[in-house]
Amino acid sequence: MQGERAVDTIRDATASLHSQTGTTATLEEIVLQARLCLPEFEHVSVSRIHADGSLETLAASTDVARSFDEVQSSSHEGPCVEATEEELVVVRDARHEQRWPSYIGRATRLGLQSQIGVRLRSDSHGVLCLNLHSTTSSTIDPGSVGVAEHFGVHAGLALGHVLRAEQLSTAIGTRTLIGAAVGIVMERYGMTQSAAFSYLTRQASTQNRKVRSVAQDLVDSVGERVPDRGDDRPDQT
Amino acid sequence: MEPIPETLEALEELDRYNDDGDLVEHLTATADRARSIAPGLVGVSIGSREHDVTFTLVATDEEIATLDAVQYVATGPCVDAIHLGRGLASSPGGLLDEREWQDFARASAAAGIHSTLTFPVVVAGDVIATVNLYGDAADTFQDRHSELATTFGAWAPGAVTNADLSFSTRTQAQQAPVRLAERAWLDQASGVIAAQRHISLPAARAQLEDAALRAGIPVIRLARVVLGLHDERPDR
Numbered sequence: 323m324q325g326e327r328a329v330d331t332i333r334d335a336t337a338s339l340h341s342q343t344g345t346t347a348t349l350e351e352i353v354l355q356a357r358l359c360l361p362e363f364e365h366v367s368v369s370r371i372h373a374d375g376s377l378e379t380l381a382a383s384t385d386v387a388r389s390f391d392e393v394q395s396s397s398h399e400g401p402c403v404e405a406t407e408e409e410l411v412v413v414r415d416a417r418h419e420q421r422w423p424s425y426i427g428r429a430t431r432l433g434l435q436s437q438i439g440v441r442l443r444s445d446s447h448g449v450l451c452l453n454l455h456s457t458t459s460s461t462i463d464p465g466s467v468g469v470a471e472h473f474g475v476h477a478g479l480a481l482g483h484v485l486r487a488e489q490l491s492t493a494i495g496t497r498t499l500i501g502a503a504v505g506i507v508m509e510r511y512g513m514t515q516s517a518a519f520s521y522l523t524r525q526a527s528t529q530n531r532k533v534r535s536v537a538q539d540l541v542d543s544v545g546e547r548v549p550d551r552g553d554d555r556p557d558q559t
Numbered sequence: 560m561e562p563i564p565e566t567l568e569a570l571e572e573l574d575r576y577n578d579d580g581d582l583v584e585h586l587t588a589t590a591d592r593a594r595s596i597a598p599g600l601v602g603v604s605i606g607s608r609e610h611d612v613t614f615t616l617v618a619t620d621e622e623i624a625t626l627d628a629v630q631y632v633a634t635g636p637c638v639d640a641i642h643l644g645r646g647l648a649s650s651p652g653g654l655l656d657e658r659e660w661q662d663f664a665r666a667s668a669a670a671g672i673h674s675t676l677t678f679p680v681v682v683a684g685d686v687i688a689t690v691n692l693y694g695d696a697a698d699t700f701q702d703r704h705s706e707l708a709t710t711f712g713a714w715a716p717g718a719v720t721n722a723d724l725s726f727s728t729r730t731q732a733q734q735a736p737v738r739l740a741e742r743a744w745l746d747q748a749s750g751v752i753a754a755q756r757h758i759s760l761p762a763a764r765a766q767l768e769d770a771a772l773r774a775g776i777p778v779i780r781l782a783r784v785v786l787g788l789h790d791e792r793p794d795r
Contacts, residue, residue, distance in 0.1 A: 340709050377695045432622050455790075489585060491680075491687050497576040501743045505750020508789060515747065515786070533576065541760050544753040 326404040332469060339480040349381035352442075354450060357383055359473055360466055363438070363454035367391050368477075371403060371449040372537050386432065390455050391427045399438040401439030402451040412470055413437040415460040435525070438467065440474035443482050452477060496534045496555045503537035506544055560590040560601065560616045569614060569735035590616045592690065595708045599699035601671065604691040604728035605711070612739060615732035675723045676700040678713035691728050741779045748782035751789055 335355035340347040349368050356366045365387035369377045377395035384387045394400035395502040399422040413419050418432045426434075435457060440452040452474055456462075500507045500522065507518035521538075526533040562570060562583060570582045586605070606613040607644070610689045672693050690711045694700055702709065708715035745767070753763035767785070771778035788794040 475583075480644065490582065490605060490614070491607055491609070491682075493573045493576075493582055494607055494612060496737070497573055498610070498742065498746050500576045501746025502750040502753070505747035505752075505786075506754040507750075509751040509754035514790065541753075544750075544758040545757055545762070 326485045330473060331359050334477040335473065340477050345481070346381075348480050352452065352481070353381045353383050356454065356473060356477075359469055360454055362459050362463070362466065363436075363456045364458065365390065365455040367432065367453045367455075368442070369394075369402060369453060371451065371453060373448060377402065386457065387453065387455060389432055390429055390434065390437075391440065391453065393432065394425055394453075397425040397428065400429075401437050402441075402453050403439075405439040405441040405451055410441070410467070410474065411439040412462060412467055414462050414532070417460070435460040436462050438462065438470045440470055440477075442474055442478035450478070450481060466489075499534055501559060503540040506540050560587060560594060560600075560612065560618050562586065562616050563729065565733045565735050566614045566616065569612065569732075569739055570672060572736065572739055586614065586616060589710060593707055594618070596706045596710065597692070597694065597703050599674075599694045599696045600692055600728065601695045602691075602693035602726060604693075604726075604732060606689045606691070606728060606731065608686055608688055610738070610742060612735050612742075613728050613731035613736040615729045615737060617729075667754050671695055672700045672724050672726050673697050675721050675726075676704065676707065677719040677722050678708050678711065678715065679717040680712060681714045681717070691723055693723075693726055744779060744782040744786060751785055 335358060337429055338355055339348065339351055340414070342351050352368055353366045356363070360366075365382075365384045367379050367382040367387040367390070369391050375398040377391050379388050379391045382391070383523075391402075393411075394402055399525045401413055401422075404422070405411045413421075413426075413434075414436055416426055416430050416436060434455055434457060434504055436456045438454040442450040444450070444451055454470060467477070500519075503522060504515060504518045507513055508515060511518070522533055522536055525531075526536045529536065545552060561567075567583065570586065574582055590600075590603045593603060601618045602615065603617075604615045615623070632750040651761075672695070674694040674697050676692040676694070678690045678692075679686045680690060690713045692700060692707060700712055704718045705715045708718065709715075715744055745764070749767055752766060753760045756763065758766075767781060768778055772782040774781065
């Protein structure tokens with residue numbers, strides 16, 4: 323019986339999701355288990371919607387899944403963008419879909435026939451969603467929608483837990499990295515601690531990058547570069 | 560649940576450097592979820608192994624006052640678990656059977672902690688942190704290990720019960736702001752040496768440690784001297 327098999331598969335899948343102890347492992351497990359629970363969707367991805375509306379693929383089962391995400395990202399519209407925590411978004415027979423004309427037009431040219439977008443969770447980093455794409459079937463079984471909904475709840479919970487567990491450790495590591503970068507700037511440009519930190523944050527702001535990314539570049543550069551003090555000494559104001 | 564003042568200070572300090580920072584909100588939400596699973600939960604401590612920094616959240620002001628009455632100890636099985644890089648195997652009768660901890664356990668049990676649950680957080684085979692949960696009843700965590708471990712992303716099979724009835728981790732959490740400040744001096748001094756000598760950061764840190772060892776002084780003190788000398792240079 324398909325129903326009984328599905329129940330076993332979903333139970334195993336959710337247990338497996340919750341047993342992962344890292345963000346990357348959990349993301350990959352979500353994609354893998356979604357493929358097993360909902361085999362009619364061959365191209366699965368988990369992506370993050372940033373505040374500017376762009377999509378970043380965090381894990382994907384195929385390159386085609388990544389391509390669909392890219393189209394949704396540049397279109398700033400589509401099932402993933404539209405999905406809410408209360409309601410997932412279902413696209414049956416994409417060729418006749420009237421919503422999101424920009425996305426659907428380009429996605430159908432890539433072979434999209436049907437899709438489900440499931441919002442997993444939202445946090446300060448943006449919104450995480452699960453994208454299930456089919457390039458072989460334009461119909462979606464009503465049971466599959468229920469499975470996707472159930473799976474999405476567990477995937478969101480599992481992802482939320484590991485993000486929190488690792489966040490604290492990452493935050494301390496980031497502070498260490500930035501502290502070392504501050505020391506490098508202090509020595510390289512003859513600055514005080516507070517001026518060096520301001521310099522780092524200014525660099526991040528003008529380059530539209532994260533402070534930790536600028537700090538990482540500086541840390542990576544020591545031992546490689548012999549700066550001529552004064553040549554590139556920045557304005558401390 | 561809410562962070563104790565020192566934990567709040569430490570988290571806010573971390574958020575200064577954290578581009579995505581809302582650590583207070585996330586930790587509080589996680590602790591609240593754990594309390595919904597185990598309503599008798601009155602305290603949560605998370606200790607980072609690598610950085611030797613502990614964070615503690617407690618349930619209410621009243622419980623903070625109660626816990627303040629506890630005679631804290633400088634060490635305990637949970638601290639040992641972190642330092643050993645593994646969970647501790649509890650004796651069949653629990654910690655109360657072990658003479659070393661008997662007095663502490665009795666004193667703190669009277670103050671309101673009647674059960675504890677300790678989990679390691681394992682990432683890529685390494686214990687990166689330890690989660691300690693404190694309950695107001697002997698059965699607070701009974702049959703809830705798996706759910707609670709999942710909430711913190713911890714390793715359920717590594718659970719140890721009643722290993723810290725004295726709530727010693729809260730004393731450690733009170734040191735968190737100092738630990739972070741000391742850590743910042745070390746990081747900055749390492750950065751100064753790395754840039755000065757054109758060597759990698761780990762090599763700079765190793766030189767700092769080695770020099771402190773040779774001089775017979777704490778590395779923190781040497782780091783402060785390095786930063787002090789930097790500030791006194793004429794081109795500052």
